[in-house]
Amino acid sequence: MLPAPSKKQIFWLKGVIIAIAMIPLIRLFILGWQDSLGANPIQFVEHSTGTWALVMLLITLSMTPIRLLTGLTWQIQLRGMFGLLMFFYVCLHFLAYIWLDFWFVWEDIAYDIGKHPFVLVGFSAFVLTIPLAFTSNNFMMRRLKGRWKTLHRLVYIIAILVIMHFWWLVKKDITEPFIYATVLAMLLGIRIYFNYKKILKKA
Amino acid sequence: MALIVTRRASDSLSSEITPPHVFHNRRDFIKTAGLSLLAGAATASGLFSINAEAAVQRQKIAGFSKSSYGADEKLTPYEDVTTYNNYYEFGTGKNDPAHEALLFKPTPWTVSIEGAVKKAKQISIEDIFKIAPLQERIYRMRCVEGWSMVIPWVGFPLADLIKCAEPTGNAKYVEFISLADERSMPRVRVPILDWPYTEGLRMDEAMNPLTIMAVGLYGEMLPNQNGAPMRLVVPWKYGFKGAKAIVKIRFTDKMPQTTWMKAGPNEYGFYANVNPEVDHPRWTQSSERRIGGGLFSPRIKTKMFNGYAEQVAQLYTGMDLRKNY
Structure with missing residues (x-):
């Protein structure tokens, strides 16, 4: 097996x-510039x-299963970055919604969130990611100590809400959300399996 | 068809409906994309362009008159009307029908008239074209998903077809059944919806002068992805009422069960009138996005009966439109 990358290598790898x-973001800018985002560019x-x-959320959640399955630990150092990349795209997603879709008409946005379950779960997931993003740095990790881990378990709830958000949005053909749901189920399943094994050993 | 259709000099022969270069272009695109990925450089083409030009045969319709309907509306570009379609027989992606319906053959075609009629019969699409003079109708189309278009349809009033069908006194509703052919419609094999696609209207709705059978748009024969050779257009109802590629018209005394009513009875009703006050569980119905406005176009307010209240509101007097959504 390859040796674990050095600190310097991790730094470059992150870059x-x-x-x-x-x-994906650059692609959107180029497509937008060329006016080739399709008939419904806002939805695109x-x-x-x-x-x-x-996708970033699922990558974030796959760092621990990789450790459990292979014993590798160095990739855990990338987890926070993947989480922040998820937050980055979540913010863009939310910005597209409040700006391009609703033009900051807060009344309509509030109505949309309150009235449509798929929007509500998506919005809830967004709100829950905020504390995680702000406590993802080493400083907050040290300050929060044991509570940090508890707080960051929110990511599991976020993941489930996000899948619901996607599932309920789709009108009839659930193929795509089903694929993402399956990946999430596998990632969570691996954790559950290993936890269960650990408990059995202790007993 | 020769009677009513003229070819432009630039039109390709029917033997070239999908010219080989289209396929080759696709191959080349895949190759280039693969190479550019290998080289670690995403080229400006391929990855950064989603509009695959489809070479389709476009045929002008020779004889149709203009009408005053929607003359003041700004038309949704042809490109958008023909690449953003909900037509699940050809795929659930909005772009799918434009590609997947390329090889679909809308001729020869016969429409079967059955149920509560004096005499059941089969009418060829050529004869349907002769039922009434064709006219252009510029209509707004509001999709239940919250977007809308303005489309210059070419067609004729459904009322003329109904007169020709000679329904009996028992005919209270009309049912429209679309083609569900596994060979030419790839996604019919997948049970996403209960095929064949079925829609229906109450007799008075069907007879309303606004309701048309469309056989074309933008002065040309209806593109396959828009429901060739013949589709229903009911401009005051959500777009899904407009059954495409109709093969059967049945007159009944009972309200027909439509495909979407079966798929989600709490989401889709029989009437499906555009109504900004009755919300859908998923989509806001009080406002809509007009397709073709680009990335920075705000929503516009949705109007009762899609702005056709003057012509159709009387059809529903005394009805609770919250219950009869």
């Missing part, structure tokens, strides 16, 4: 990942940013 993670932007937020 490369961040650069790659910006491609909403769906694209939403999808990438979900």
